[in-house]
Amino acid sequence: MIVGVPKEIKLGEKRVALLPTGVAAFVTHGHTVLIEQGAGENSGITDAHYTAAGAEIIREAASLWERAGLIIKVKEPVAQELDFMRPEQIIYTYFHLASSESLTRHLMTRQVTAVAYETIQRPDGSLPLLVPMSEVAGRLAVQKGAFCLEAGNGGRGILLSGVSGVKPAHVVILGAGVAGQNACHVAVGMGAHVTILDIDPARLRYVHDIMGGHVTTLMSNRATVGEEVENADLVIGTVLIPGARAPVLVSREMLRRMRPGAAVVDVAIDQGGCFETSRPTTHNDPIYREHDVVHYCVTNMPGAVPRTSTYALTNATLGYGLALADKGLERAIAEDSALRKGLNVYQGRVTHKGVADAFGLNCAEV
Numbered sequence: 560m561i562v563g564v565p566k567e568i569k570l571g572e573k574r575v576a577l578l579p580t581g582v583a584a585f586v587t588h589g590h591t592v593l594i595e596q597g598a599g600e601n602s603g604i605t606d607a608h609y610t611a612a613g614a615e616i617i618r619e620a621a622s623l624w625e626r627a628g629l630i631i632k633v634k635e636p637v638a639q640e641l642d643f644m645r646p647e648q649i650i651y652t653y654f655h656l657a658s659s660e661s662l663t664r665h666l667m668t669r670q671v672t673a674v675a676y677e678t679i680q681r682p683d684g685s686l687p688l689l690v691p692m693s694e695v696a697g698r699l700a701v702q703k704g705a706f707c708l709e710a711g712n713g714g715r716g717i718l719l720s721g722v723s724g725v726k727p728a729h730v731v732i733l734g735a736g737v738a739g740q741n742a743c744h745v746a747v748g749m750g751a752h753v754t755i756l757d758i759d760p761a762r763l764r765y766v767h768d769i770m771g772g773h774v775t776t777l778m779s780n781r782a783t784v785g786e787e788v789e790n791a792d793l794v795i796g797t798v799l800i801p802g803a804r805a806p807v808l809v810s811r812e813m814l815r816r817m818r819p820g821a822a823v824v825d826v827a828i829d830q831g832g833c834f835e836t837s838r839p840t841t842h843n844d845p846i847y848r849e850h851d852v853v854h855y856c857v858t859n860m861p862g863a864v865p866r867t868s869t870y871a872l873t874n875a876t877l878g879y880g881l882a883l884a885d886k887g888l889e890r891a892i893a894e895d896s897a898l899r900k901g902l903n904v905y906q907g908r909v910t911h912k913g914v915a916d917a918f919g920l921n922c923a924e925v
């Protein structure tokens with residue numbers, strides 16, 4: 560198969576979908592790998608590294624998309640890439656389709672096959688391609704939240720850790736999954752006073768067990784979320800319903816009752832966001848204020864630390880990518896139920912229930 564890796568062009572996105580070691584793996588399996596010129600430079604990988612691993616460097620994105628049967632990317636295709644898609648091409652990337660009806664419909668019209676990293680799901684319910692980026696985003700959320708709380712950025716002027724004789728910040732984390740737990744580790748490590756909420760008692764029990772008395776764990780419901788958010792300096796939203804739009808847990812009314820200069824980091828913004836007042840932002844212009852609360856809503860947070868993120872991501876994506884190239888889509892998904900769950904659009908039809916439900920479309924059986 561011809562595998563193509565375009566340079567990411569979403570604003571502020573500096574990751575790349577394949578390392579030179581990944582190129583070598585595809586080449587060893589008998590495939591041709593095309594890498595767009597400069598695709599790895601923001602992650603510290605040169606064209607020469609790719610060439611040495613056996614890749615062909617392509618100058619124009621259009622000709623790479625034209626030749627490749629399997630496109631491996633990091634982020635969902637953006638406007639300039641939409642016309643490059645062609646029928647039966649497999650695109651393997653993060654799509655987050657439940658938050659974009661226009662992209663979903665475009666993929667259907669173009670008859671491309673969309674395999675979404677974020678919905679590949681193992682039988683135990685885990686999401687192996689979301690985990691590494693959720694780890695990064697969860698940890699980074701605290702760093703970004705600390706930045707938002709600085710007075711110069713419109714925040715309350717509070718240091719997360721406090722100092723001797725002065726209270727630390729109160730950090731509230733919505734969702735105790737991968738991103739939430741990682742945010743929790745870093746926030747506790749920085750000395751903040753942390754409360755974490757989830758609807759899954761097992762997740763809360765796990766956090767309680769590993770963090771001991773350093774964290775307050777609470778069952779998530781409307782009343783408790785309202786109380787906690789009102790008293791928070793920083794709220795980090797990390798809730799997820801796989802494949803579906805994120806539930807809105809913090810209404811505009813709740814936000815209005817927050818302390819002036821408090822901050823929210825909506826990690827779940829890539830799935831539509833869990834604050835009513837969230838709207839997607841970019842690395843170039845990441846924060847805005849609404850009702851006197853600083854919002855950070857960057858949809859591709861790991862892109863801020865590409866050297867860490869590229870390696871963490873490609874460690875997880877390579878195996879499934881090789882399976883798609885080696886076996887072809889049909890056999891690869893027949894033999895792997897996790898990969899089958901990654902199939903979102905096939906032959907013009909939506910095949911993921913969460914995405915179909917988000918837009919009132921029929922979900923085709925795979």
Ligand SMILES: NC(=O)c1ccc[n+]([C@@H]2O[C@H](COP(=O)([O-])OP(=O)(O)OC[C@H]3O[C@@H](n4cnc5c(N)ncnc54)[C@H](O)[C@@H]3O)[C@@H](O)[C@H]2O)c1
Pocket residue numbers: 677689690692693696733734735736737738739756757758759762779797798799800805806808825826827828829830857858859860861
């Ligand atoms: N912005 C970014 O750059 C970025 C990067 C990585 C991940 N993400 C997003 O972060 C989110 C979290 O990812 P994850 O891997 O941690 O998911 P996860 O499945 O591990 O955790 C999500 C948690 O949310 C909980 N939850 C669901 N509904 C809830 C509710 N009403 N109240 C409280 N908790 C609730 C679930 O029980 C689960 O524990 C996803 O939307 C993911 O797409 C964003």
